[in-house]
Amino acid sequence: MKISAETHPLTHTIDAKRGPLDLKGYEKVGGYEGLRKAIKELQPLEVQQRVKDANLRGRGGAGFPTGIKWSLVPMGPDAGAKYLVCNADEMEPGTFKDRLLMEEAPHLMVEAMIVAAYAIGACTGYIFLRGEYVVSANNLNKALAEARAAGLLGKNILGSGWDYDCFVHTGAGRYICGEETALINSLEGRRANPRAKPPFPQISGLWGRPTVVNNVETLCNIPSIVVNGGDWFKGLSQGKTKDGGTKLYGCSGRANKPGCWELPFGTTTREILEVHAGGMKGGKKLKAWLPGGASTDFLLPEHLDLPMDFDTISKAGSRMGTGLITVVAEDQSMVSAVRNLEEFFSRESCGWCTPCRDGLPWSVRLLRAIENGEGKPGDIEKLMTLTKQLGPGRTFCAHAPGAMEPLQSAIKYFRGEFEAGIRAGAATAAVQA
Amino acid sequence: MSNTTAQPVIKLADLGKAPPFALSDQERHEIIDEMHHYPDPRAASIGALKIVQKHRGWVPDAAIPVVAKMIGTDAADLEGVATFYSLIFRQPVGRHVVTVCDSISCHLTGYDELRVALEAKLGIRFGQTTPDQRFTLLPICCLGACDRGPTMMIDEDLHGDVDPAGLDKILGAYS
Numbered sequence: 169m170k171i172s173a174e175t176h177p178l179t180h181t182i183d184a185k186r187g188p189l190d191l192k193g194y195e196k197v198g199g200y201e202g203l204r205k206a207i208k209e210l211q212p213l214e215v216q217q218r219v220k221d222a223n224l225r226g227r228g229g230a231g232f233p234t235g236i237k238w239s240l241v242p243m244g245p246d247a248g249a250k251y252l253v254c255n256a257d258e259m260e261p262g263t264f265k266d267r268l269l270m271e272e273a274p275h276l277m278v279e280a281m282i283v284a285a286y287a288i289g290a291c292t293g294y295i296f297l298r299g300e301y302v303v304s305a306n307n308l309n310k311a312l313a314e315a316r317a318a319g320l321l322g323k324n325i326l327g328s329g330w331d332y333d334c335f336v337h338t339g340a341g342r343y344i345c346g347e348e349t350a351l352i353n354s355l356e357g358r359r360a361n362p363r364a365k366p367p368f369p370q371i372s373g374l375w376g377r378p379t380v381v382n383n384v385e386t387l388c389n390i391p392s393i394v395v396n397g398g399d400w401f402k403g404l405s406q407g408k409t410k411d412g413g414t415k416l417y418g419c420s421g422r423a424n425k426p427g428c429w430e431l432p433f434g435t436t437t438r439e440i441l442e443v444h445a446g447g448m449k450g451g452k453k454l455k456a457w458l459p460g461g462a463s464t465d466f467l468l469p470e471h472l473d474l475p476m477d478f479d480t481i482s483k484a485g486s487r488m489g490t491g492l493i494t495v496v497a498e499d500q501s502m503v504s505a506v507r508n509l510e511e512f513f514s515r516e517s518c519g520w521c522t523p524c525r526d527g528l529p530w531s532v533r534l535l536r537a538i539e540n541g542e543g544k545p546g547d548i549e550k551l552m553t554l555t556k557q558l559g560p561g562r563t564f565c566a567h568a569p570g571a572m573e574p575l576q577s578a579i580k581y582f583r584g585e586f587e588a589g590i591r592a593g594a595a596t597a598a599v600q601a
Numbered sequence: 602m603s604n605t606t607a608q609p610v611i612k613l614a615d616l617g618k619a620p621p622f623a624l625s626d627q628e629r630h631e632i633i634d635e636m637h638h639y640p641d642p643r644a645a646s647i648g649a650l651k652i653v654q655k656h657r658g659w660v661p662d663a664a665i666p667v668v669a670k671m672i673g674t675d676a677a678d679l680e681g682v683a684t685f686y687s688l689i690f691r692q693p694v695g696r697h698v699v700t701v702c703d704s705i706s707c708h709l710t711g712y713d714e715l716r717v718a719l720e721a722k723l724g725i726r727f728g729q730t731t732p733d734q735r736f737t738l739l740p741i742c743c744l745g746a747c748d749r750g751p752t753m754m755i756d757e758d759l760h761g762d763v764d765p766a767g768l769d770k771i772l773g774a775y776s
């Protein structure tokens with residue numbers, strides 16, 4: 169398939185061998201047309217309307233409609249200081265899509281940060297970037313400097329009278345910074361504990377001011393939506409699903425050609441795994457897969473033909489999450505995969521609320537025992553109880569409920585593997601007694 | 602397996618007794634630059650700590666009150682921030698910091714073998730520094746390069762598809 173701005177709005181300028189385009193190069197292939205069009209032809213609310221028409225849904229994991237999120241921001245001349253924050257914390261295990269955009273298409277990110285800020289009337293934007301993304305930081309800062317020098321950023325942008333500047337803010341670790349209210353605390357220079365919602369950030373966010381937090385990939389869709397409109401965007405999914413657009417899908421784990429590709433929204437996992445990722449390595453069979461990061465429920469080979477979209481994957485009992493799948497091969501242990509996942513969640517808990525702070529390490533201890541063949545009768549039931557006690561509504565933020573998703577689904581589908589770790593334990597105990 | 606890096610006990614009472622500490626002009630200059638990005642300079646907390654760490658390898662206790670004063674927050678608050686974030690080092694580290702991704706995709710593509718090989722090669726475990734101060738070894742969560750697992754970073758360089766057999770060559774570039 170020919171790659172063009174019309175078919176691959178996110179990645180058409182990317183050529184990893186060549187490296188990212190500079191300002192001139194980016195403008196030559198249509199770059200900053202979205203910004204020019206927005207500022208010269210559209211009012212902020214008209215930009216918002218286009219995003220609503222496109223029914224763009226957030227790519228940070230939850231699929232919240234971006235236009236609706238923006239429409240909660242107070243507008244008008246008296247609205248005061250407002251902020252746009254790009255969530256570039258990408259730390260969800262198994263996810264490597266935002267890195268691609270920021271390293272290889274930094275000017276798209278910068279253009280998106282300006283157009284989105286215009287739409288909500290922000291005075292300043294921050295790209296909250298995880299500290300390890302050193303190349304992203306360099307490329308973004310270079311692009312920001314070029315844009316500033318060309319009058320696309322700063323005072324009186326393109327002669328419109330609108331002032332706006334944007335900065336890269338780099339973090340220093342901790343997964344919880346990706347949770348949007350924890351991110352705001354972190355950006356303010358505090359510990360990254362989440363805040364209570366409501367008030368939602370759109371009303372009271374950074375420094376108590378209206379703030380929009382959007383994912384990198386979400387924002388990178390904005391310039392082309394402004395140029396081409398909502399109907400074009402909806403058509404990008406080629407009728408595969410009711411949601412529009414393209415999506416950065418990907419595959420990691422033991423596949424032949426792991427990677428990340430821009431594909432029509434609603435592409436099936438089978439196509440992602442078998443066509444793009446070249447199938448499982450060494451001819452092994454697929455045992456289970458995570459649809460979009462560590463905090464999504466495992467699915468099975470029987471789910472491979474479902475279109476990868478928010479609603480379908482929800483109905484199948486999981487979440488599309490970030491849309492980058494992680495595959496487990498037939499000869500790999502589900503118990504140790506889940507132990508690995510819960511170790512991650514346990515270490516990354518911010519410690520604010522008790523069920524999460526104490527429950528996650530407990531789950532790790534139980535899982536490690538089962539993994540070592542030292543599980544005790546009742547351990548699976550204890551784990552199941554934890555999935556309830558740490559489930560939605562029981563903790564301050566979605567970290568702990570997210571942690572329970574792979575655990576509960578692994579037990580649901582692969583209970584036998586957990587039982588084996590307990591039978592072995594019971595046998596040893598009997599011998600010792 | 603120990604996955605945690607020991608953090609020194611916070612001794613606020615001792616902060617005043619620390620030997621005199623001064624930021625270099627370069628550090629001050631960079632911190633002030635960073636403060637200009639925000640309406641509230643406190644937002645430069647993490648940035649300022651990272652600047653100190655960039656120049657000294659880690660953030661000594663004595664730096665906390667000095668940096669706190671500069672950005673207009675109090676030392677206890679900044680100490681709380683400094684101990685929260687895993688990439689702010691509160692004890693000396695080696696000349697090079699090796700962070701090994703221990704998240705799910707790397708777990709599925711050879712993390713265990715890589716960790717064992719690294720520990721054997723360097724003679725240290727996670728959280729430790731080689732006696733010659735050359736390397737500190739730490740675990741880290743997903744480096745966002747899962748398609749190239751197993752992955753690790755050495756200082757600011759990402760290494761993907763790391764083959765334990767090729768470690769000598771990779772490590773050899775960091776003296």
Ligand SMILES: Cc1cc2nc3c(=O)[nH]c(=O)nc-3n(C[C@H](O)[C@H](O)[C@H](O)COP(=O)(O)O)c2cc1C
Pocket residue numbers: 225226227228229230231232234255256257258259260343344345346347348349381382383384386387565566567570
């Ligand atoms: C524990 C946790 C970690 C998260 N990490 C990220 C992240 O790294 N990047 C991201 O875009 N969203 C992350 N999110 C989701 C954000 O809270 C938020 O929903 C998202 O940034 C909204 O952007 P969107 O509407 O454009 O999808 C995380 C959520 C939770 C609960």
Ligand code: SF4
Pocket residue numbers: 344361362516517518519520521522524525563564565566567568569
């Ligand atoms: S659920 Fe976990 S991460 Fe979220 S606030 Fe509570 S302790 Fe922190």
Ligand code: FES
Pocket residue numbers: 261262263702703704705706707708742743744745746747748750752
């Ligand atoms: S899981 Fe190791 S880089 Fe993502």
